[in-house]
Amino acid sequence: MRPQDALPEGLPAALPDGVREALLAPLVDHHCRGVRRDDLVRARFEPLITESDGPAPPGTTHFDTPAGAAIRRWCAPLLDLEPYAPPAVYLARRAELGPEDVNRRLLRGAGIAAFLVEAGTEAPELLSAAEMGRYGGAAVDEIVQLEQIEHEVAETAGSGVAYIETLETGLAERAARATALTSAIAHHRGLDFDPARPSRGAVIAAANRRLADPKEPLTDQVLLRHLLWTAVEVARERGLPLRFHTGYGGREAAPHRADPALLATFARALQPMGVPVVLLGCYPFHRQAAYLAATLPHVYVDAGLALTGAGAAAVIGELLELVPFHKQLFGSHGGGVAETCYLGALHYRRGLARALAQRLAADEWSAADAARVAYLLGSGNARRLYRL
């Protein structure tokens, strides 16, 4: 499938050539994770397309969801099926083609120039960053996931002092071959943390407690803040952006504690250091993120929303009313199954196309403006920010 098929059928005729080209140009996907390399029977596939950790109610399935409807509509044709294929038919065809072919079709169909892959738990059943690139016909870069590094350090360090040293060297080593660092503190504990750097003594004490049970997820506020500030040092030295998951995500966290507005003081503290801050996700607090990106010169906001259809157009439209065009970036938020990467790109392109078409139809923007915005959001801003 060529990327141009991703455009809503009604729109291309109404879009000037330059805008259509800009929308179809390969994207930099600045936020994705690996997808599964193995065969997935229905009982394994369904949990990967839902945020829920339980079964669907009797008489329903996890295909009775916005994501399920989108897979049947948009991914089925990439597997040579009719749109709206029933779940059983879709999964049978998926099994018939095999995961290698399916992943290649979906990742390549997304029309991506470069994947920035967040390296999490390096599970053997997930494609590596390099493999993501190979299947997708794209360049790849790695993003360091801070809590993952901390987890490795906590499992090996012998003392609180060693923990601090190993974390510093571990982060610096991984950052040397990465393009950015990402924090998931929003979903480990919430963004309402004390923005001050904790004292060395407090960190050693907390680390000693943690080393007693390093398999536990990191929820200690002192260590999470220490991790962040260690990352700030590394980011400053290497000129890397520091990214934050915000908004939805994390089964343990409450959504209101992932409001990016809570990051305001911490983000301001980073401004004089020249460390760019990237707010990932954000929805449903994208308007709060927009404000930070509009007021703080070093704050960027993610315009990849993992919403379906009409929703993507509305939210992309809201960001276009609030955020400087040089501060927004596309990311698919894909991961787990390749369908999510493909749909992230498709919904972004369709949503942006609709938002631009509205502005052109209302004679609010020129075609050249619309094309420039599509280029900046789709790849230009990411190339500049991440120095690709």
Add this chain to the structure above:
Amino acid sequence: MRPQDALPEGLPAALPDGVREALLAPLVDHHCRGVRRDDLVRARFEPLITESDGPAPPGTTHFDTPAGAAIRRWCAPLLDLEPYAPPAVYLARRAELGPEDVNRRLLRGAGIAAFLVEAGTEAPELLSAAEMGRYGGAAVDEIVQLEQIEHEVAETAGSGVAYIETLETGLAERAARATALTSAIAHHRGLDFDPARPSRGAVIAAANRRLADPKEPLTDQVLLRHLLWTAVEVARERGLPLRFHTGYGGREAAPHRADPALLATFARALQPMGVPVVLLGCYPFHRQAAYLAATLPHVYVDAGLALTGAGAAAVIGELLELVPFHKQLFGSHGGGVAETCYLGALHYRRGLARALAQRLAADEWSAADAARVAYLLGSGNARRLYRL
């Protein structure tokens, strides 16, 4: 008036037959209250169509509101008036027909198969649940309002210990003939309560204080939490859902304390007990509620919004992008005057029709998908959840 007249005039032609039928099918209204049985002069009618507790500014009336405009537009024809009848004409015709005829026209016009009526203060001027059903040509079921039961208990219990016992037996008795329990803690005190169960000693002490002045509204945190946990036990034993008012509502509470996100920890604690949690209202925090419903298998969200026209379509559309289709339920949020029940159903049907028509026009959903969603939201989910 037949329910099909509720559809926006422009839409039916564009909707496939199966979708139109699903939209017109009788609804289960899973959240309403009784309406007035008596004649209502203007000075009594206006306060029932506004959330405000004061008069409108000079030169204006409470008909200068979204609700007032909708009554004049949509309810006037049910009283044989032209659309947009002036308030004085509308109220004169209402008086001429008499409350019995008006209630019958409006409740029947709503096209409801079953009313789930929240039993609040059993004021003699309100129709009982049974009467609501008779006028509306519908089945009825009762929902227990927790704070109402507590109020009765507080007025009769002689000691803190008796309070605890009477509350348990009182709730169990009422629950035996109800389909769900509803908490208004959001509007009594806010959803930012300590989710832990209070100790028996703390409850007895607080109850003893309360018994000194039982006419006061319940705002004590310990007693509100005790009431909730007592309700959880009853709900678990009887397999009933526990429902929460969230979002707008309650003149005393601040809106930000009714954000359903604040319920996340408490709701998670109920997951292993198998007690379904239903979030009512939610607007303007429906996206936060959506996230809880998407991630927690036992959480449901109310898709009845009591907004007018275009607003209902937008919010229903947002929920359809976020929430599994088996987790959303229609409720009119009507009560006080029958106009609100009729408008709740009308705006829901019109809003959903518009949201579905958009998805069909954009070739994002099939007609069968759209019909299935209309059926699940309109009655299927409620029948399954409430075991109707």
Add this chain to the structure above:
Amino acid sequence: MRPQDALPEGLPAALPDGVREALLAPLVDHHCRGVRRDDLVRARFEPLITESDGPAPPGTTHFDTPAGAAIRRWCAPLLDLEPYAPPAVYLARRAELGPEDVNRRLLRGAGIAAFLVEAGTEAPELLSAAEMGRYGGAAVDEIVQLEQIEHEVAETAGSGVAYIETLETGLAERAARATALTSAIAHHRGLDFDPARPSRGAVIAAANRRLADPKEPLTDQVLLRHLLWTAVEVARERGLPLRFHTGYGGREAAPHRADPALLATFARALQPMGVPVVLLGCYPFHRQAAYLAATLPHVYVDAGLALTGAGAAAVIGELLELVPFHKQLFGSHGGGVAETCYLGALHYRRGLARALAQRLAADEWSAADAARVAYLLGSGNARRLYRL
């Protein structure tokens, strides 16, 4: 330029004459500030069209923003340029005409009957309220900015006791020739303040601390609350509304602390005093503001949003679904450069036109209803509330 050119080209034909007239009628701009009187080279102009306090990233400019695009599209024709003029061409033409001519064209083009000008730091490079009126062909009234008065008092008072007395007399004097008082506590400290009036002793102690360094911005909670309560007394005596900046704004504040919902308890305390409360800005918390305006008879909400294009229509539409029509007021939120005043009025008129056209097309409102709403929001409510 005549105001009718402000209407979207596609709309006027679809709008009944009465509605078009109501939309084109001169507006009362209930919230603006002075604009610059001097020549502005690009390095001085760009910071005035952004909220950011730093330069745009390399290869981009502050014209790569929603505001920049709107200036090129809508203001260029008022300077006899083609729409979408490049920034350099726009600024060259602006310099050629000179600030006096430019300010006259833009302020007059806004179609304003009266400017209510917030008197802030009376910088000599800003037009005074009287000059704003002269250039714009409009009446003017002054709004007292509370923190500005406090700043003057802090610089001259010799003691804590004198501070209290001077503040009282200073506020009363300024209020005698003003139509309202405005607080910026949201952006100085946040709206999550203790609503109780501080004791005289606490105020004297805090004032004595403040007098040691009166040039500092006011962030002390006791003094900010004292300022508010002093303003409440003045407002009550003179029958003036008390206004609050809420929502976006203030580089130092975090957006979530400017949520107008946080004002609920304080606003309720003012209800028996008969002091109207006006919530300015509000976005992205306009739905929370809407709830306060719908439930509290003395609370008003600002429907001027300083958003561009499609965004303005959406937010205006949301307010029309929630807020009584007699509780919403237009304000341009302009200031700094006259472009912002012109665009505030233009986006308001275009947005409202679109929202009304939608309701008329869906046969939800009559043309008379739509015209009445346009009149109330555009000037009627402001004339009544501010006694103009």
